[in-house]
Amino acid sequence: MSDYDSIAPFYDIEHAQFDEDLDMYRNFAELSGGKILELACGSGRLLLPLARDGFQVMGVDTSVAMLKLAEHALAEAGVGGRTQFEVASATGYTGRFDLICFFDCLHDMGDPVGAARHAREHLAPGGTVLLVEPFALDGRPRNIAENPMAAMMYVASASICTPNSLSQEVGLALGAQAGEARLRKVFEDAGFTHFRRAAQTPMNLILEARA
Ligand SMILES: C[S@@+](CC[C@H](N)C(=O)[O-])C[C@H]1O[C@@H](n2cnc3c(N)ncnc32)[C@H](O)[C@@H]1O
Numbered sequence: 001m002s003d004y005d006s007i008a009p010f011y012d013i014e015h016a017q018f019d020e021d022l023d024m025y026r027n028f029a030e031l032s033g034g035k036i037l038e039l040a041c042g043s044g045r046l047l048l049p050l051a052r053d054g055f056q057v058m059g060v061d062t063s064v065a066m067l068k069l070a071e072h073a074l075a076e077a078g079v080g081g082r083t084q085f086e087v088a089s090a091t092g093y094t095g096r097f098d099l100i101c102f103f104d105c106l107h108d109m110g111d112p113v114g115a116a117r118h119a120r121e122h123l124a125p126g127g128t129v130l131l132v133e134p135f136a137l138d139g140r141p142r143n144i145a146e147n148p149m150a151a152m153m154y155v156a157s158a159s160i161c162t163p164n165s166l167s168q169e170v171g172l173a174l175g176a177q178a179g180e181a182r183l184r185k186v187f188e189d190a191g192f193t194h195f196r197r198a199a200q201t202p203m204n205l206i207l208e209a210r211a
Contacts, residue, residue, distance in 0.1 A: 004063035005063050005065040011069070021204065025049075032098040036058070038060070042069075048077055048079070061088075062087065092118075100123060102115075102119075107157070107174040109174075111172060116129070136176075149202065192211060
């Protein structure tokens with residue numbers, strides 16, 4: 001059982017109203033021009049608009065309860081036919097994809113390097129990983145002093161994300177305030193040769209990795 005099974009009934013209360021980021025992800029999907037995997041897709045907040053736009057998407061998550069929410073949301077919107085779901089871990093899915101998205105989930109994983117390596121091995125030639133993580137500045141003292149979201153994010157990370165990571169194999173506990181330099185190291189350790197900040201918002205770092 002995943003820690004997120006017990007959070008699932010409340011997950012959308014926090015996240016359902018936020019849609020300002022969706023156009024940016026639609027642009028990435030259009031540029032990828034092919035098969036899209038959303039890893040750790042949760043309740044389908046991002047899969048739903050992508051499927052509505054006509055993209056073929058696959059959603060993978062270890063939480064059965066989160067995946068059920070996603071399946072229900074997409075079926076209700078009439079786009080279930082464009083979506084595949086698989087209960088699998090970030091190091092256990094199969095297939096090959098032009099775009100693999102990690103939205104707000106890498107830091108929840110016990111083995112982020114293993115997850116990034118598995119993604120590299122399942123990218124189609126020329127494919128891209130889109131990594132979206134909570135905004136954080138490099139270095140904890142600077143992050144606390146200069147990032148107004150930091151205090152709240154450390155609390156959320158300590159109560160949900162870090163225990164979830166510790167409950168899994170490896171248990172790296174990256175935390176939701178890792179910052180770009182630490183995230184880059186995860187992807188370099190996984191064998192990626194290109195890593196760049198594509199964009200940022202006050203809430204998120206939007207990073208792109210290529211093999
Ligand atoms: C904060 S939620 C993000 C959900 C979704 N991506 C979003 O942006 O709304 C984190 C998700 O990661 C999933 N997760 C955590 N560890 C995982 C792993 N090792 N493999 C696959 N999914 C995992 C959880 O079940 C949960 O659905």
